[in-house]
Amino acid sequence: MKLLIIKKFMTGEEIIDLANYLIGEEVFDDTSAPDLIFLNTKKDSIESEYEFEFLKTKATLTSNDLPTDFLMPLGKNSLYIGVIPYNQISLADSIGNTGMNFYIDYTTSKIYLADSTSIVGAILNYIKKTDDITNTSSPVWPKCQEIISYDMSIEYLEGLDYDPINEAKAEKLRTARTKLFNNLININSKMALTSMGMSLNTDLGSLNTDGKVDIYG
Numbered sequence: 001m002k003l004l005i006i007k008k009f010m011t012g013e014e015i016i017d018l019a020n021y022l023i024g025e026e027v028f029d030d031t032s033a034p035d036l037i038f039l040n041t042k043k044d045s046i047e048s049e050y051e052f053e054f055l056k057t058k059a060t061l062t063s064n065d066l067p068t069d070f071l072m073p074l075g076k077n078s079l080y081i082g083v084i085p086y087n088q089i090s091l092a093d094s095i096g097n098t099g100m101n102f103y104i105d106y107t108t109s110k111i112y113l114a115d116s117t118s119i120v121g122a123i124l125n126y127i128k129k130t131d132d133i134t135n136t137s138s139p140v141w142p143k144c145q146e147i148i149s150y151d152m153s154i155e156y157l158e159g160l161d162y163d164p165i166n167e168a169k170a171e172k173l174r175t176a177r178t179k180l181f182n183n184l185i186n187i188n189s190k191m192a193l194t195s196m197g198m199s200l201n202t203d204l205g206s207l208n209t210d211g212k213v214d215i216y217g
Contacts, residue, residue: 010145012039013135018149019156022173027156030135040132042151043139048072049181051127053191054142058125066109071129073104142191144184150177 010018013030016039020026028035047055048071056074059067101114113119130140139145150173157170 009138011136011138012036012133015039015133015145015149016135016152018146019152022149022153023156024169028152036133036135039148039152042148042155043133044071044129046147046151046181047127047130050185050188052141052184052188054140054188055127055130056125057128058123061111061119061122061124064110064112064119066104066111067124067126067128069128069130070109070124071127074125074127141184143187144180147177147180147184150180 016028016030016035019028028038030036051074055071057069102111102119103114104111111119111124131137133139133148139148154170154173154177157166157173160166
């Protein structure tokens with residue numbers, strides 16, 4: 001097994017090396033397309049678990065097409081106050097302020113207002129889907145990229161025929177994974193506070209003695 005060095009920014013190859021180390025044998029191969037697909041499936045799953053600051057973005061809609069990097073909507077959106085589940089579209093008329101609600105058809109990657117008003121020009125705030133990781137590229141996370149390795153190894157161990165040793169190993173990995181994820185959330189909270197402070201400074205500015213406002217970040 002390769003010499004293991006956990007770095008702040010890990011390539012796909014290093015993420016797979018760590019997953020193999022956690023399992024205790026060479027299970028995954030960074031040159032295998034299916035294994036890289038599995039890695040990116042885990043990456044996407046983790047990115048959808050929480051509204052991470054480093055994945056937040058927005059786009060002004062020019063049509064009903066969702067942005068190509070759209071993963072999921074944020075809790076609050078400019079002009080809109082809530083998402084209507086696609087299977088409840090027929091009930092939209094019974095929901096108050098339907099023009100302020102939208103629904104998403106994930107099968108066609110389209111977004112619509114509940115009352116069929118044009119959505120062009122609206123601002124959609126959302127969590128973006130990051131680029132797929134290759135064996136030489138890294139996730140765009142600030143830290144804790146090894147969570148992907150833990151998720152890969154945990155799912156592999158859980159898929160084996162029951163064995164008390166493998167189950168104990170999986171449980172140990174789940175505990176460590178929870179700590180890593182909580183660490184990432186703590187980092188995210190600090191980023192959110194920093195972002196909030198910059199937003200307040202930018203919005204409020206600084207009133208000078210001449211009555212003009214300086215905008216600063």
